[in-house]
Every structure is written in structure tokens, then in C-alpha cells.
Amino acid sequence: MKKCLPPIHIADRRQIPAAPSPIRKALPYLLIVSLIYAPVAAKDKSKKDSQDPYATAERETAPPVNAADLAYRTILFEDFTVPAEWEQKARSLVTATQDQAISRLSSTQAFNKIAKKQDPVPGDPYLDVKCTLLNYRMVSKKARFFAGAAMGTSYITYKVQVYDGKSGALMFQREISTENNAVAAAWSFNDKNLPTFLGNVLGDYLALRARQDKGVNVLPLENVAQAGTNDQAK
Numbered sequence: 508m509k510k511c512l513p514p515i516h517i518a519d520r521r522q523i524p525a526a527p528s529p530i531r532k533a534l535p536y537l538l539i540v541s542l543i544y545a546p547v548a549a550k551d552k553s554k555k556d557s558q559d560p561y562a563t564a565e566r567e568t569a570p571p572v573n574a575a576d577l578a579y580r581t582i583l584f585e586d587f588t589v590p591a592e593w594e595q596k597a598r599s600l601v602t603a604t605q606d607q608a609i610s611r612l613s614s615t616q617a618f619n620k621i622a623k624k625q626d627p628v629p630g631d632p633y634l635d636v637k638c639t640l641l642n643y644r645m646v647s648k649k650a651r652f653f654a655g656a657a658m659g660t661s662y663i664t665y666k667v668q669v670y671d672g673k674s675g676a677l678m679f680q681r682e683i684s685t686e687n688n689a690v691a692a693a694w695s696f697n698d699k700n701l702p703t704f705l706g707n708v709l710g711d712y713l714a715l716r717a718r719q720d721k722g723v724n725v726l727p728l729e730n731v732a733q734a735g736t737n738d739q740a741k
Contacts, residue, residue: 558725560726563707563711564704564705564707565707569611569612569707569711570615570714572615572618573617574617574618576720577717578632579717580617580618580620580631580632581620581631581633581634582618582620582621582634582636582717583620583624583629583672584623585623585635585637585638586623587604587605587665588637588639588640589601597640600701601665601702603702603703603706604665604706604709605623606706607706607709608706608707608709608710608713609710611706611710611711612710612714618717619631632672632673633672633673634670634671634672634713634716634717635669635670635672636667636669636670636713637667637669637670638665638666638667639666640665641665641666642662642664644660644661645661645701646658646659647698648699656690660686660687661686661687662685662686662687662701663684663705664682664683664684665709666682667680667682668680677731679716679729679731680729680731681712681729683708685704
């Protein structure tokens with residue numbers, strides 16, 4: 508007798524689900540990643556393209572300065588003011604900030620003179636820069652090595668006042684500051700880099716304000732009227 512095979516029902520075939528391809532499996536994850544990292548990439552690009560001193564300070568080379576655009580080609584720095592209780596420990600870090608600002612501006616080769624203020628003062632127009640240490644905390648390398656992120660952050664804040672050297676009038680004033688990330692510092696020991704970074708910020712800020720247009724297209728002017736008559740009389 509001829510053996511008959513059972514019939515094959517098409518419906519039975521349709522009940523077997525097709526295995527999704529690897530690409531289809533990955534699509535949801537790719538979408539999530541794109542949503543997370545696209546804004547970050549855009550932010551990083553915006554930061555990289557910015558001419559704000561906090562953005563340019565991250566670059567090893569100072570932004571180019573055109574000597575023809577400058578109203579002041581001489582910038583002199585007075586010794587930074589440090590509160591008496593911090594003098595012994597903080598003087599070295601403020602000196603590092605000042606030296607870096609001078610080096611940063613000098614590297615542009617657009618100025619006639621960038622230096623610490625000494626007598627006699629120059630005959631040509633110049634900016635007189637005075638900085639005061641307002642607040643700081645520096646975690647030592649030894650403490651960071653043994654305690655890591657538990658030591659917290661390091662930070663520095665200065666008050667910057669910029670005067671016209673001839674008239675003594677206060678022209679610009681601003682607070683500049685920086686603070687690191689405690690977790691990142693535990694791996695990179697970047698506490699020691701904060702004075703140098705702020706030196707770059709200060710130098711790039713002064714390069715803008717020394718221009719004929721005062722760099723207002725990059726950084727709006729400060730309200731110096733809040734400084735008070737005592738400051739303006741210095």
C-alpha cells in the first residue's frame with residue numbers, strides 16, 4: 508500500500524516567526540546613542556569654535572591678535588593682591604597665574620610690551636592690570652594620591668580690574684574662576700593645572716579688551732560703575 512504523507516498547511520508555516528536581523532536588533536540602541544551623543548558633539552563643536560576666553564584658554568596656542576586692531580599695545584601687571592592669611596601658601600599659585608598671562612600675551616607678538624609694572628611707566632597708552640585673590644582651595648598632589656576624589660575639588664577665583672594707565676580710570680572689571688572635577692582630578696592630578704588655565708583666561712581676556720572695539724562682539728562689557736568711587740580713584 509502506498510504511504511501518504513500528511514498534508515502541509517500554509518498556516519503552520521506562518522506561525523513560525525522570522526528571526527530579526529542583527530541590524531534590526533541594533534536599531535533601538537543606535538537611536539538612543541545618537542540622541543545622547545549628538546547634542547554632546549554639537550556642544551563640543553560650539554565650545555571649540557567659541558572665542559570666549561574660557562574656551563580659548565583650553566588651547567595651547569593663544570588666539571591670534573592683529574596689532575592694527577589694538578588701542579593699547581602695552582599691558583602692565585601689578586603684583587597680585589593676596590589676603591594676609593593666604594600669603595604664604597597662595598603666593599606661588601598667583602605668581603604662576605600672572606606669569607602665564609604675561610607669557611600668553613607675549614606669544615601673540617602683537618604688543619609692544621607685556622610685563623610687570625615698574626618705574627618709570629611708559630609714555631604710550633597702556634593698560635594697568637590689578638588682580639585680587641578672592642577665594643581658593645588647592646588639593647596637594649600627595650593628598651590627591653592617597654584620598655583621591657574624597658579630597659573634593661580645587662578652585663581659584665580672582666577679581667580682575669583693568670585701568671587706563673594714563674588717566675587711572677577703571678575701564679573693565681571681572682571675576683574669573685575655575686574649579687576642577689574631584690573624580691577626574693583623582694585620575695589626572697590636574698589640580699596643579701588650574702593656575703596655568705586661569706593665566707590663559709586672563710591673557711585672552713586682556714587681549715580682547717585691548718582692542719579698539721574692546722572685543723564686545725565676543726564678550727559684553729562689564730558694568731564698572733559697581734566698582735565704587737574708591738576703585739575708580741586709584
